Amino acid sequence: MSNAPKDDSAANAETSSSGGSERGVDAGWNAPELPMPKARSNWRLGFWSLIATQFQGAFNDNALKFLVIYLVVERDFAFDVRDRLILLVGALFALPYILFSLMGGFLADRYSKRSVTIGTKIFEIGVMLFALASLALGNLLMEAAAVFLLSTQGALFGPSKYGLLPELLPETKLSWGNGVIELGTFLAAITATMAAGFLAAAFRGRQIWSGAILLGFTVFGLVASLGISRVPAADPARQLRANPFTDFAGQLRIIAKDRLLRWSVIGNTYLWFLAALLQFVIVVYGHDVLRVDETQISYLQAAVGIGIGTGSLAAGYLSRGKIECRLVPLGAMGMAVFGFLVSRPGLGVWPARADLCLLGFFGGFYAVPLNALIQRRPLPEHKGGVIAAANLLSFIGVFLAAGVYFALSSAAHLAPGRIFLAGAVMTLAATFHAFRLPADSPEPSR
Numbered sequence: 001m002s003n004a005p006k007d008d009s010a011a012n013a014e015t016s017s018s019g020g021s022e023r024g025v026d027a028g029w030n031a032p033e034l035p036m037p038k039a040r041s042n043w044r045l046g047f048w049s050l051i052a053t054q055f056q057g058a059f060n061d062n063a064l065k066f067l068v069i070y071l072v073v074e075r076d077f078a079f080d081v082r083d084r085l086i087l088l089v090g091a092l093f094a095l096p097y098i099l100f101s102l103m104g105g106f107l108a109d110r111y112s113k114r115s116v117t118i119g120t121k122i123f124e125i126g127v128m129l130f131a132l133a134s135l136a137l138g139n140l141l142m143e144a145a146a147v148f149l150l151s152t153q154g155a156l157f158g159p160s161k162y163g164l165l166p167e168l169l170p171e172t173k174l175s176w177g178n179g180v181i182e183l184g185t186f187l188a189a190i191t192a193t194m195a196a197g198f199l200a201a202a203f204r205g206r207q208i209w210s211g212a213i214l215l216g217f218t219v220f221g222l223v224a225s226l227g228i229s230r231v232p233a234a235d236p237a238r239q240l241r242a243n244p245f246t247d248f249a250g251q252l253r254i255i256a257k258d259r260l261l262r263w264s265v266i267g268n269t270y271l272w273f274l275a276a277l278l279q280f281v282i283v284v285y286g287h288d289v290l291r292v293d294e295t296q297i298s299y300l301q302a303a304v305g306i307g308i309g310t311g312s313l314a315a316g317y318l319s320r321g322k323i324e325c326r327l328v329p330l331g332a333m334g335m336a337v338f339g340f341l342v343s344r345p346g347l348g349v350w351p352a353r354a355d356l357c358l359l360g361f362f363g364g365f366y367a368v369p370l371n372a373l374i375q376r377r378p379l380p381e382h383k384g385g386v387i388a389a390a391n392l393l394s395f396i397g398v399f400l401a402a403g404v405y406f407a408l409s410s411a412a413h414l415a416p417g418r419i420f421l422a423g424a425v426m427t428l429a430a431t432f433h434a435f436r437l438p439a440d441s442p443e444p445s446r
Contacts, residue, residue, distance in 0.1 A: 046168045046229030047177060051184050053117060053228070054161055056221035057124070058188035059195075060214050061154050064131060065093045066196035067210060068143045074200070075140075085140075092148040097395040100155040102248050105388020109235045109381060113160035113167065114228045120157040121222040127153060128218045132211030159388040166375050166383075167231045172321030178371045179316020182364060186309035190302045197298070235381035251389035254382055264373040265390045267328065270430050271367055273397035273404075274335070277423055278304060280405040282356070285416035290349055300349075300356060307357040311364020323372045327365045329434035334362025336431055339424030343417045366434070 072085045107116045127149045134142030161181075169177045199210040241247055255262050279301065286297035315327050338359035342352060378386040408414045408422055 043168050043170060043173075043229070045227055047165075049224050049227030050117075050161065050164055050168065051180060052224035053121070053221050054181060055184045055188045056217050056224065057121075057154060057157060058185045059192045060124070060128070060217055060221075061093075061150055062189045062192035063196045063199070063214060064150055065089060065147050066193050067135075067199055067207075068140075068147055070196060070200035071143065071207070072140070074204070089144055089147055092144055093151050094395055094398055096148060096151040096155045097158070098392055098399070100152050101158060101388045101392040101395070102245065102251075102385070103388075104156040104159040104391075105251070105385040106238065106240055106247065107156060108159040108163045108384025108388070110233060110238045110240075111236075112231055112233050113164045113384070114225075114231055116160040117157060117164070117228060118222070118225045120153050120160075121218070121225045123156075124150065124153045124218050125215075125222060128211070128215040132208065132215055135211040136208035138207070155391075158391050159384045162371070162375055162387050162391075163234075163384050164228065164231065168229055174376065175319030175321070175323055175368055175372045176316040178368045178375075179313045179319075179364075182312030182367060182371070183309040186305040186312070190305045190309075193298055193301065234383060238381070247385060248389055248392065251382075251385045254378065254386055255389065258377055260373060261377040261386070264370045264377070265393060267366070267430065267434065268370045268374060268390055269393045269397040271363060271370070272394035273401045274423060274427065274430075275304075275308075275363070276398040276401035277405055277419075278356075278359075280401065281416050281419045281423075284409070285352075285420070289416055290347075290352060292349060296349065300353060303353040303357040304360040304363075307360025307362075308364045308367070309360075311361035312368050313364070314361075315365045315368035319369070319372075323369050323376060325369050325373075328369050329431060331362045331364070331366030332427060332431035332434040335359055335366060336424050336427040338362065339420055339427055343420035343424065345417060366430075 068089050069086055072089065077085065104116075127146060130149065131143070131146035134146050165177050165181065166174055199207075199213070203209045255265050282297065282300050282304070286292050286300050290296070290300075292300075311331070315324075315331075318324060318327065338355050342355035342359065347355070374387060374390050375383070405419070408419050409416075414422065
């Protein structure tokens with residue numbers, strides 16, 4: 001068949017005439033794929049506008065969450081009340097991704113992903129006005145509600161964000177683009193964590209200014225979103241179901257029928273599970289084992305984030321214009337090795353930081369090909385829904401990490417170093433799974 005690129009209308013016509021549902025048959029690694037939409041020649045403006053929009057969104061999400069947590073700590077609650085409130089803020093941050101990711105997938109398929117992005121930014125303006133009012137009043141209930149609403153915006157935006165990458169970028173740039181967006185996301189999270197501490201201290205008793213700064217960043221994000229290239233809707237006829245989780249079951253069936261897509265989603269879910277488990281362990285490890293204060297603990301968390309970001313960027317460049325599946329087992333092995341190393345007794349702060357940073361670095365190697373496969377494999381009309389389902393599963397992994405941490409620390413009475421060791425052992429299983437991936441992503445049928 002011809003390798004000439006096709007426009008979107010031709011691709012959709014081909015899907016209709018050739019029976020796109022046949023791709024659901026389990027054909028192993030060589031399941032055919034629909035051709036990518038023709039990339040625009042001026043992809044750079046649209047891509048970098050998306051990166052700026054995503055960076056601002058990730059920054060605001062994390063900055064508001066940690067700012068509210070710091071404000072909880074400032075209020076001098078009893079320890080048990082304080083810990084429950086911190087847990088509540090964390091839950092309100094994560095819960096919208098489980099509740100609304102599927103709705104985000106529907107929007108990403110039904111409408112232009114650019115339009116969805118701009119719409120969610122307009123919604124974010126309203127949320128940040130509410131957050132500004134709650135910070136000015138010092139109303140903790142309203143502040144917690146603002147965290148929930150801002151995460152809702154993130155959940156609705158997520159599928160469009162990742163779905164835009166293969167529509168904006170030439171196919172040879174997809175892995176590189178994933179590396180850039182992962183690096184930007186983690187840098188945003190790291191800087192937001194530090195900025196939240198600064199805002200809490202600098203504007204103590206005057207948090208209206210923190211709200212005003214975050215609102216200003218949101219306005220910047222809205223302006224940046226206007227630079228994203230116009231793209232057509234993938235499935236304009238798609239209907240919204242009364243029970244969105246019915247769609248989730250359908251997306252799971254689509255994922256299950258494509259072996260490579262299925263293994264990619266499983267691997268991505270495990271990475272989110274491991275990252276969340278590390279966040280829990282690092283706090284206790286820093287306090288109980290390294291005997292450092294909260295600032296130093298945040299540097300340990302930052303080391304992991306910096307490692308993941310730089311590893312993601314390096315993986316994007318090493319992929320050399322294709323989806324390089326050989327990076328996945330390399331990443332899994334690296335995570336296992338440095339998980340073992342950080343579990344050693346008697347480590348100082350700097351060796352612990354180095355081990356955590358390198359663990360994160362190999363996590364970036366593991367993440368980038370899997371994300372690219374999840375974006376690349378589904379048919380265009382299924383892409384938003386599949387990405388939304390993968391996003392939801394990743395946050396289920398985050399919730400499972402809390403349960404596993406409780407079981408290991410409270411039920412099994414494992415010390416933090418031993419939990420690092422348990423995570424390394426679990427990652428060995430992920431390494432075995434990674435070796436079952438092909439060396440390269442099969443080329444799509446043209």
